[in-house]
Amino acid sequence: xxxxxxxxxxxxxxxxxxxxxxxxxxxxxxxxxxxxxxxxxxxxxxxxxxxxxxxxxxxxxxxxxxxxxxxxxxxxxxxxxxxxxxxxxxxxxxxxxxxxxxxxxxxxxxxxxx
Amino acid sequence: xxxxxxxxxxxxxxxxxxxxxxxxxxxxxxxxxxxxxxxxxxxxxxxxxxxxxxxxxxxxxxxxxxxxxxxxxxxxxxxxxxxxxxxxxxxxxxxxxxxxxxxxxxxxxxxxx
Numbered sequence: 295x296x297x298x299x300x301x302x303x304x305x306x307x308x309x310x311x312x313x314x315x316x317x318x319x320x321x322x323x324x325x326x327x328x329x330x331x332x333x334x335x336x337x338x339x340x341x342x343x344x345x346x347x348x349x350x351x352x353x354x355x356x357x358x359x360x361x362x363x364x365x366x367x368x369x370x371x372x373x374x375x376x377x378x379x380x381x382x383x384x385x386x387x388x389x390x391x392x393x394x395x396x397x398x399x400x401x402x403x404x405x406x407x408x
Numbered sequence: 409x410x411x412x413x414x415x416x417x418x419x420x421x422x423x424x425x426x427x428x429x430x431x432x433x434x435x436x437x438x439x440x441x442x443x444x445x446x447x448x449x450x451x452x453x454x455x456x457x458x459x460x461x462x463x464x465x466x467x468x469x470x471x472x473x474x475x476x477x478x479x480x481x482x483x484x485x486x487x488x489x490x491x492x493x494x495x496x497x498x499x500x501x502x503x504x505x506x507x508x509x510x511x512x513x514x515x516x517x518x519x520x521x
Binding site for chain 2: 298325327329334335336337338339342352384386388394395396397399400401402
């Protein structure tokens with residue numbers, strides 16, 4: 295049981311380049327999330343997916359797109375990277391849509407945009 | 409809108425001393441509250457959560473937190489710090505029906521001999 299996996303672990307981009315961050319979970323969870331972590335700001339929700347086939351914006355969605363490919367996979371795409379998107383990105387998943395469910399986090403992707 | 413405030417971005421304690429990490433929340437509805445821990449270069453893992461059952465919640469690694477509605481607080485404590493407790497701790501509140509978490513800014517705990 296790998297839990298939540300993310301690829302890549304590290305990435306350096308130049309301004310204007312695009313890339314996709316991959317996330318997969320093997321816990322049969324319905325809900326998946328993408329967060330970014332910046333110093334002094336905690337984690338902020340970018341997008342979430344309550345179930346396969348649905349996605350919704352979180353607190354900071356600008357500059358990002360997501361795809362819920364199937365129940366296991368939830369990808370985050372940066373179409374034209376900007377230095378302000380330098381951050382650590384975490385994917386998480388949780389069981390059905392209850393406010394008390396624990397979220398399980400992946401190890402993160404550290405992204406630097408030059 | 410719900411929000412979380414963690415007082416103190418850095419806390420330093422001696423090994424064996426009491427750990428107290430503060431969290432205050434703002435919510436117009438009964439909140440569901442969480443404490444997560446992040447060890448260096450790792451993802452977050454759940455320490456404990458309050459879901460309106462008991463107000464004193466026990467978690468992993470000897471941590472516990474008490475929900476105080478009158479003070480809108482959910483402070484995290486551990487009677488005796490261990491070197492392995494050095495990490496960053498995040499308080500979070502669940503918003504809405506889709507378990508969206510609103511995180512505090514985090515508190516980095518240092519434990520010295």
